[in-house]
Amino acid sequence: MDRSLESAVARWLELDQNPKTLALVKDLVKEGSVEKLKKCFGTRMEFGTAGLRAPMGPGTSCMNDLTIIQTTQGFCCYLEHCFSDLQDRGVVIGFDARAHTASGGSSKRFATLAAAVFISRGVPVYLFSDITPTPFVPFTIVHLGLCAGIMVTASHNPKEDNGYKVYWENGAQIIPPHDKGISTTIEENLEPWPQSWDADGAIQSPLLKDPYQDAHKAYFAAIQKHCLHRDVNKKSEVKIVHTSVHGVGHSFVQAAFEAFDLHPPFAVQEQKDPDPEFPTVKYPNPEEGEGVLTLSFALADKEGAAIILANDPDADRLAVAEKQKGGQWTVFSGNELGALLGWWMFQCWKQNGEGDPKDVYMLASTVSSKILRAIALKEGFHFEETLTGFKWMGNRAKDLLEQGKKVLFAFEEAIGYMCSPAVLDKDGVSAAAIVGEMTSYLSTKKITLSQQLKAIYEEYGYHITKNSYFICHDQDTIHRLFERLRNYTGPSTYPTECGGVVVLAVRDLTTGYDSTQPDKKAILPTSKSSQMITFTFANGGVATMRTSGTEPKIKYYTELCAAPGNSLSANLDPKQPIHLHLQHLSDTLIQSDLQSVVTGTVPPGAI
Numbered sequence: 001m002d003r004s005l006e007s008a009v010a011r012w013l014e015l016d017q018n019p020k021t022l023a024l025v026k027d028l029v030k031e032g033s034v035e036k037l038k039k040c041f042g043t044r045m046e047f048g049t050a051g052l053r054a055p056m057g058p059g060t061s062c063m064n065d066l067t068i069i070q071t072t073q074g075f076c077c078y079l080e081h082c083f084s085d086l087q088d089r090g091v092v093i094g095f096d097a098r099a100h101t102a103s104g105g106s107s108k109r110f111a112t113l114a115a116a117v118f119i120s121r122g123v124p125v126y127l128f129s130d131i132t133p134t135p136f137v138p139f140t141i142v143h144l145g146l147c148a149g150i151m152v153t154a155s156h157n158p159k160e161d162n163g164y165k166v167y168w169e170n171g172a173q174i175i176p177p178h179d180k181g182i183s184t185t186i187e188e189n190l191e192p193w194p195q196s197w198d199a200d201g202a203i204q205s206p207l208l209k210d211p212y213q214d215a216h217k218a219y220f221a222a223i224q225k226h227c228l229h230r231d232v233n234k235k236s237e238v239k240i241v242h243t244s245v246h247g248v249g250h251s252f253v254q255a256a257f258e259a260f261d262l263h264p265p266f267a268v269q270e271q272k273d274p275d276p277e278f279p280t281v282k283y284p285n286p287e288e289g290e291g292v293l294t295l296s297f298a299l300a301d302k303e304g305a306a307i308i309l310a311n312d313p314d315a316d317r318l319a320v321a322e323k324q325k326g327g328q329w330t331v332f333s334g335n336e337l338g339a340l341l342g343w344w345m346f347q348c349w350k351q352n353g354e355g356d357p358k359d360v361y362m363l364a365s366t367v368s369s370k371i372l373r374a375i376a377l378k379e380g381f382h383f384e385e386t387l388t389g390f391k392w393m394g395n396r397a398k399d400l401l402e403q404g405k406k407v408l409f410a411f412e413e414a415i416g417y418m419c420s421p422a423v424l425d426k427d428g429v430s431a432a433a434i435v436g437e438m439t440s441y442l443s444t445k446k447i448t449l450s451q452q453l454k455a456i457y458e459e460y461g462y463h464i465t466k467n468s469y470f471i472c473h474d475q476d477t478i479h480r481l482f483e484r485l486r487n488y489t490g491p492s493t494y495p496t497e498c499g500g501v502v503v504l505a506v507r508d509l510t511t512g513y514d515s516t517q518p519d520k521k522a523i524l525p526t527s528k529s530s531q532m533i534t535f536t537f538a539n540g541g542v543a544t545m546r547t548s549g550t551e552p553k554i555k556y557y558t559e560l561c562a563a564p565g566n567s568l569s570a571n572l573d574p575k576q577p578i579h580l581h582l583q584h585l586s587d588t589l590i591q592s593d594l595q596s597v598v599t600g601t602v603p604p605g606a607i
Contacts, residue, residue, distance in 0.1 A: 005042070018103075043061050050389070072118070090147065090209075092140045092211060094136060098153070110162065115202050127210065135429060148169060156286070157550070174391065223420050226419060240436060246276075253315070265436070306323040311429075332449070341419060341431065359406055362384075364410065368413040374564070394418070397410060397421060459564060470553065470556075481554070502537065509525075541561075543558045544556065
């Protein structure tokens, strides 16, 4: 064992007070398990705009009691620096149902320790007394006028993982420079304060408050403002199945349906109660589609339901599936559901007759479909794209709201939707109720979700997307891949074609380069800590490659956009439906060309 590793382990044994993680480290030392010790202590989790996310276990690389205390001490100090009234206003902390028996870690335990840290500094803490969806934390910040919030969750990650998500006083996730500031103060506060371990004392403190009932009542009152067809909902004969995928969403979605006067959805019994083992699914991520929905399909067939709603474990995302006439199920992509919800929110706004569309905005991340842009151009409202992640959309939405603008909707392709400005983050609970109402309304017109999606594409232009990812744990490989694209035929040169289609523009948000700007500088914020390159093609296609901030993935996103009236190319076979042409071109773009970037089998001059 080298000296730096030996020093890190020795320091850990001095500071840790969790008997399970202490025992695990002592056993590894006794066994001489150097490689396992390196995995636990080789690095410290890096705090970023997404907070923390890592496996639960011992060591500085993992989520555990000590790293939670250290992180919260740093966050608390940063807030003390930023807010002179922190001790008057306080913070809110929520948690999901994750737990890790071997290390003694759990979301509830971590949330309680975080509360103990703040209380030790005289800061009021609104700690939810029970599991809660992630969107309830940003909602509560704004509702109670708090300085910040923490949600302990790893969302849809594997069961071994946990996370620490941070929100600012505006109810949106933090963005730079807060991440760097918090990271610095964490490093300055690694030794636990005297009362940081006193979880029992924190629970008894008068500074600890439970916002559960108040937030619950206020949240459902807020989202009811988006219920515009209550009579239709009451009479609806649409049958809906809901699964919370062993997460927190069941009771909250049931309550949301009740708030909209919708008939309660059929719950998948095997998945409705929280279970940190996620026993019925390989990955608890509805974005994976059919593999997560097997039990939902079976229940829907049994009950004669045509719609399935699925939340991820912390209920901030929503997947939707619809049964077709032939009996097969269609699982809508995040972009398709974004098109449906964007269309619906604008229709509801028009029905209310709320002012000038020039004051209306919709947002989407830069890797999501541009369908909202097409709708905005025709309908006269504004569309803006942001960097990937709801932290950017939430903060931009807040800016617009403060300017007196109306932010109707925001979405990202990873099945995240913001249908109400009451929550400046993705919210799978309100989205579930709004999809329920949209479906009920369309059924009165004898229109299915699939038919309405087709109508949207026919009116505003087909937008066909194909997204996927590669698993890559080696940061050096990832770096070489993106540097190859940036120095393709020489220094600072990018590919000029892909699959025989000319590249019209390149935007690199890692370096700040944008070929479409007069000064060649990107307008969107840039970050050297993450990789993202976007290519725009002469055929209307757009392709982006980027790294994930929370998973070991290289993600790619492609979209081909046709103008209204199905006009795409004079060379298309008129006997073929336009969407089949688009899907073929998208498949070719990805499968033949972008994948070859990763393998390195690339002909000169093309991706």
